[in-house]
Each structure stands twice: as structure tokens, then as C-alpha cells.
Amino acid sequence: MPDALKISKIVVDPNLCIGAAPCTTIAPDAFQLNSEGKADVLPNWQVVDAKTLLEAAQSCPVNAILVYDEAGNQIYPK
Numbered sequence: 001m002p003d004a005l006k007i008s009k010i011v012v013d014p015n016l017c018i019g020a021a022p023c024t025t026i027a028p029d030a031f032q033l034n035s036e037g038k039a040d041v042l043p044n045w046q047v048v049d050a051k052t053l054l055e056a057a058q059s060c061p062v063n064a065i066l067v068y069d070e071a072g073n074q075i076y077p078k
């Protein structure tokens with residue numbers, strides 16, 4: 001991953017999320033399980049560095065975390 005990676009948007013697909021929660025362990029400042037057992041993206045997720053956010057997305061067993069770069073391209077999952 002290039003150092004300059006900038007993430008502009010993160011989305012959790014609630015239809016895919018199974019609440020397995022590695023994302024909340026890896027990036028607790030970005031993801032939190034809600035009352036339905038699905039991960040929400042926290043409002044201040046941008047405090048987490050891009051590498052960690054990508055790692056959290058890659059940790060999701062069902063690829064429910066969609067990551068977009070500055071240009072609006074989906075960079076994960078590919």
C-alpha cells in the first residue's frame with residue numbers, strides 16, 4: 001500500500017455484517033457494534049489511519065466493509 005493512501009469513505013453493509021467484530025477490535029475508534037449487532041462506522045472514523053482501516057476491512061470475514069479512496073474508487077473489497 002502506498003504511504004499516501006487516503007480513504008474518503010467507509011461503508012458497512014448491514015445486510016452482510018454478521019457482527020463478527022474483528023473490525024471493532026482492530027479499529028475501535030472507527031467501528032462499533034450497534035444494538036442490532038451490526039457494525040456502525042463512527043462519526044470520527046477519520047482519526048484512524050488508512051492502514052488500520054484497511055486492515056479492519058480485510059479482517060471482516062464477510063467483506064461487509066467497503067473502503068473508498070479520495071477519488072471515490074472502491075479499493076476494498078476488490
Ligand code: SF4
Pocket residue numbers: 012016017018019020021022023024031038039059060061062063064065
Ligand atoms: S468485521 Fe465485518 S461482520 Fe464483523 S462486525 Fe465488522 S463489518 Fe460486521
